[in-house]
Amino acid sequence: MKVRQSLRETENQKTTKVKLKKGVIRKLRKNKIEFQKRGFKRRAKPKVTIRGDKAEPRAFWDREKMSSRDPSSFLDSDGKVLLRPTTKKTATGLMGLESYYRDYIKNFSLIVLPLTNLTKKNIPNKIP
Secondary structure, three states: HHHHHHHHHHHOOOOOOOOOOOHHHHHHHHHHHHHHHHHHHHHHOOOOOOOOOOOOOOOOOOOOHHHOOOHHEEEOOOOEEOOOOHHHHHHHHHHHHHHHHHHHHOOHHHHHHHHHHHHOOOOEEEOO
């Protein structure tokens, strides 16, 4: 409230115009322009330079080189699936883990549909 009131008071006050000499105005404009030019030069400099003959695509551009979770980490030593949900909470957590593969699997939403049905309102908390 106090901040708003002080802002209103400053807006209501009449600002007095200060007369500056032409030389002072020119110096201010030159300084401002030089400051802007320096800023643009800093932004324009490339942070990393890559030569064309040595350039390689980044990992997230090349789908074959992308990092992914090892499928064997989902399996037990007997070959059974470790991540079998027992409650609604674990089902939503599993859906969060699996959503990483959404971009790589066609019709992912249809595959995960049984899990989403388990998290609905009228389903019991413990999953058989």
